[in-house]
Amino acid sequence: MTARGFIVAADRSGAGKTSIAIGLMRAFARTGLAVRGAKSGPDYIDPGYHRAATGHAGVNLDSWAMDPAFIDRLAGRQAAEADLVIVESAMGLFDGIPAAKGRTGAAADLARRLRLPVLLVHDVSGHSQTAAAIVRGLAAHDAGVRIGGVVLNKAGSARHEALARDAIERIGIPVLGALRRDPGLTLPERHLGLVQAGEHAALDAFIERLADAVENALDLAAVKAMAAPLAPAAGSAASALPPPGRRIALARDAAFSFVYPHMLEHWRDEGAEIVPFSPLADEGPDPSCDICWLPGGYPELHAGRLAAAANFRDRLAAFARTSPVHGECGGFMALGEALVDGAGVAHRMAGLLGHTTSFAARRINLGYRQARLAADCPLGRAGATINGHEFHYSRLVESSGDAPLADLFDGEGRPLGPAGARRGHVTGAFFHAIARG
Known part of the structure; x- marks a missing residue:
């Protein structure tokens, strides 16, 4: 297979990227594509939702904790049996720690290293045209990180959506969809993050609703066309923790x-x-x-x-x-x-x-x-x-x-x-x- 991929990211936590990423995984899987998920940074819970959405194990790609060769190996293994790899960002796109370039833990490191475009989820619930200024700033912040398209989330009305959409498209970045405010599409949380996938009542039905919402609100053909080839170097597992026993x-x-x-x-x-x-x-x-x-x-x-x-x-x-x-x-x-x-x-x-x-x-x-x-x-x-x-x-x-x-x-x-x-x-x-x- 020749896999393609993209990163679902946002300007901050709580923008709705997990729900949209899971919905996209299931929506594309329903079209017959072999889909795999990945998560930037240290997160145990979201890969469980990725598995539930795609039927295949997810993986963590952590640019601080893992050396670049290990990231290449893990990303390559996800791509080996996939048509499409969707990487979900932790926190905001550029959120990491002060460290050497490419080793900050931010999803932007993965976008740069793996040459993957970013599908930016932007919560417009508190503004409209100002969205363009925020998107412009993210797009210009790092020349090695490309915003391939924007998804507006939590739009309050058709007019609200149009105001934000028009402002963003005037700066040359396509808006590939918009979702209205819907508390029914929110994943339940507890003190360490989301409730685990295995504890979510009627999980598959919930993921199906997410996929329906994404199919209705996003231009899936345009999202797929935005994806870039994912063909990292062979990499190495030399830094992996060896098994502690047989x-x-x-x-x-x-x-x-x-x-x-x-x-x-x-x-x-x-x-x-x-x-x-x-x-x-x-x-x-x-x-x-x-x-x-x-x-x-x-x-x-x-x-x-x-x-x-x-x-x-x-x-x-x-x-x-x-x-x-x-x-x-x-x-x-x-x-x-x-x-x-x-x-x-x-x-x-x-x-x-x-x-x-x-x-x-x-x-x-x-x-x-x-x-x-x-x-x-x-x-x-x-x-x-x-x-x-x-x-x-x-x-x-x-x-x-x-x-x-x-x-x-x-x-x-x-x-x-x-x-x-x-x-x-x-x-x-x-x-x-x-x-x-």
């Missing part, structure tokens, strides 16, 4: 679901077997596995069920006596002594590490992180650097003095101090790993 027991349910598709794909490519189990169903890791991985997710929403899962705790403790157990963010919380939920009620956790976390005393922690490992662990050897991020509201309220897992730095290299914990075969941290640094 048989990996992976916690997988509504409480533990934050696993990047590119990590599981690479582990399988390297011959590892993923053996899922559900702590919420009171299941424990298969004792024949050689490592247990507890990913992030929403344990704070299921703390009572986890506290009642005695078989899970017993089997996890037995596994940890002889084999590594690693927890990321929500998994790290579950490995501690207790978790205090949003109502202030403390719930017993696995007790394999000595900390207590609280969602009641919550405080947002958000940003790119680089971890320098203090000891050998499932993430790598002592002294290795791992690129990733933090995004959590829960925080440590008690710690028993377990040894730290890593020294942590923010995305600009500023030290944040020791982080995480290790005790025996058990390790964990709020830090989510993406790739080797």
Whole structure:
């Protein structure tokens, strides 16, 4: 196949790009095209919607955490079996961190590197002709980033749409469609972003409504014509995290679901077997596995069920006596002594590490992180650097003095101090790993 692609972006978060991207994926898939999705930056949730819309796994493309060769490899794999690849931007088109050009984490880095045009979603709910000034600024900001067309979102009336459309088209940028205000097309949210695709009631019917709205409001032929060939260099997976074992027991349910598709794909490519189990169903890791991985997710929403899962705790403790157990963010919380939920009620956790976390005393922690490992662990050897991020509201309220897992730095290299914990075969941290640094 010869794939083409484009990036769905906006000037800010909340403009409606996720709904429009998902609607476009399903609308084009309904025409018989092989469609694949991708997401810029560190986001676990949107790739799940991309899978639901296209029937195929999405991928994250993160220009800060991943080196350019890894991005080329992942983008090329999405393109290999696709007619069309739709990349959804995080936040605003140029939103990243101060870093070397092309390594800021912004979707603009991907537009530049992969030579993909941008379909700009612009929320006009608070203005009309001023939209042209905003679009002009975005179009002129970086010569290497091309705005291929604009979609107006949340137009209030035909006249409102015409005012914004005419002003934008006078500056030479085509408007390829406009959607009216419709709360029924809004995806539900919670504290870490959208409600996960697997928890959305009647998800397929909802995606069908999005696709209907997009088909009715956008010129799909013009959007398809705007797309550019996607043929990145062969790339390399040299910076991918190697599988931490040959048989990996992976916690997988509504409480533990934050696993990047590119990590599981690479582990399988390297011959590892993923053996899922559900702590919420009171299941424990298969004792024949050689490592247990507890990913992030929403344990704070299921703390009572986890506290009642005695078989899970017993089997996890037995596994940890002889084999590594690693927890990321929500998994790290579950490995501690207790978790205090949003109502202030403390719930017993696995007790394999000595900390207590609280969602009641919550405080947002958000940003790119680089971890320098203090000891050998499932993430790598002592002294290795791992690129990733933090995004959590829960925080440590008690710690028993377990040894730290890593020294942590923010995305600009500023030290944040020791982080995480290790005790025996058990390790964990709020830090989510993406790739080797």
